[in-house]
Amino acid sequence: MLTFRSIANVKMYNSLTERLRNQHLAIAELIAGISNDKLGAPPAPGKWSALDNIAHLTRYQKIFIGRIHQILNEDTPVFERYNGDLDPEFTPFRSMGLTELLDIIKADRATIFDLLSGLNDAELSRIGVHPKYGRLTISKWTEFFVLHEAHHLFTIFQLVNGTE
Structure with missing residues (x-):
């Protein structure tokens, strides 16, 4: 059973815990039955495709894990805004296939959930x-x-359900 934790204004409340645990599962549902061509098609030059958005979510989970560890190990670290287009480590994620991206998301989400649940x-x-x-x-x-x-899930929804 999920627990409600708080200290002052610090909370890991049930809806947050549930979204953290399950929200990423919507990706497979949103793209079910969508062709690889449509998943990989950018809506306009220089814009991310649905697959690019999934790659971004995959990469950003790793960024988030790193930030949580940094917050736990340093006093009040200051972070720069993350921009996937400026991250050279994002490029390899953009060349991965859908199955590999979803597998990484699943594994990293378990890592995130276990890390945060143990705090x-x-x-x-x-x-x-x-x-x-x-x-x-x-x-x-x-x-x-x-x-x-x-936000990116909604973008994926729009990209795969929009008319061409």
Whole structure:
């Protein structure tokens, strides 16, 4: 059973825990029956395809894991805004196939979930500084993470369901 944890304004509340645990599973549902050609087709020159968005989510999970470890091991680290187009390590993800990307997402999500589930209240209250949103607890970073993912899920939905 999921638990409700809090300290001051630090929370890993049930809806956050559930989205963290399951939200990524929507990717397979959103793209079911969609051809590889459509998944890989950018909507316009220089714009990301649905597959690029999935590659971004795959890469960003690794960024998120690194940031959580940094917040746990450093006093109030300050992060730059992540931009996949400027990340040379994003390029290999863009050349991976769908099955490989989904396998990595699944494995890394288990890592993220286990990491965050094992944190105590003091650890959940640790702060990392986001360039736009300021001082965020690990719980708020997690909320940001799932909202960022949801944004890309919606983008994938739009790309695979739009008319050509």
